[in-house]
Amino acid sequence: MATIQPGVPDGPPRGRFTIVYLIHEAFRRDLTRLAAAVRDKDVSTARATQLAGHWDFIKDQLHHHHQVEDDSLWPLVRPKLSGRDEQLAVLELMEAQHRSLEPYTKGVDGGFTSFARLGGQPAGEELARKIEEMQSHLGTHLDDEEQRCFPVIDEALSEEEFDAFGKATAKAVGVRGSARFFPWIFDGAQPVERHAVLTMPPPPVRLLCRFIWEPRYTRRAAALWGA
Ligand SMILES: [Fe+2]
Numbered sequence: 123m124a125t126i127q128p129g130v131p132d133g134p135p136r137g138r139f140t141i142v143y144l145i146h147e148a149f150r151r152d153l154t155r156l157a158a159a160v161r162d163k164d165v166s167t168a169r170a171t172q173l174a175g176h177w178d179f180i181k182d183q184l185h186h187h188h189q190v191e192d193d194s195l196w197p198l199v200r201p202k203l204s205g206r207d208e209q210l211a212v213l214e215l216m217e218a219q220h221r222s223l224e225p226y227t228k229g230v231d232g233g234f235t236s237f238a239r240l241g242g243q244p245a246g247e248e249l250a251r252k253i254e255e256m257q258s259h260l261g262t263h264l265d266d267e268e269q270r271c272f273p274v275i276d277e278a279l280s281e282e283e284f285d286a287f288g289k290a291t292a293k294a295v296g297v298r299g300s301a302r303f304f305p306w307i308f309d310g311a312q313p314v315e316r317h318a319v320l321t322m323p324p325p326p327v328r329l330l331c332r333f334i335w336e337p338r339y340t341r342r343a344a345a346l347w348g349a
Pocket of ligand 1: 188191263
C-alpha cells in the first residue's frame, strides 16, 4: 500500500492513499449501479440472482475493508497519537461509523431476500431505496475517512510502517482474492493510478491482472451492467 509517494515523478496524484481511494470509489460506483439495476421494470429471477450475487461480493469487500482497518490499521496508528485527543477521536469516529453501517447492510440483505421471492416491482423499488440509504450512510463515512482520517494516518505512520501494513494486507487478500479485487478497483481508474497500484504486488500478479483477470472482469461487468 505504501510504495506510492506523492510528488514522485510520474507518481499518482493521490500518493500512498491511491489504493484506498480506488476501493472507496468502487463501493460508490457499484452501489449506484446496483440501485439502478434493481429498479429496472423487467428483472427476471435469473437477473435478480445475478444482482444478489454481486451484492454479496460488495458486502464481503466492505466487511474485509473495515475489518482490516479495525483490527490492523487503527491499532498501528493509535499508539502514535498518545495525548492527542482530537486525532484519537477521529479513529473512534471511524470505528463507530463502521458499526453503525451494520443495520443498513442487513436492510439491503433483507431487501434482496424479498426481491428474489417476489421479483419485479414494488420489491425492486423498495430494495433500491434500501441500497441508496446504505450508500448515503457509507458515503458519509468514506468522505469522513478521506477528509479527516487520512491526514491523521499520514502524519502518524512512517513510510516503512505504511509499507509493512500494505504488504500484510495484500498477503491476507491472497492471489485468489486479488483476481477479483484488482480488476474491480481498476474499473474506471486513471491509468496512472492503476499503474501505481500494480507496482506494489509481485510481477506475476501484474501479468495475471493484465492478461487474465481484467479481461475476465470486463466480460463479467458487461454481463452484469450491460456493455
Ligand atoms: Fe472505513
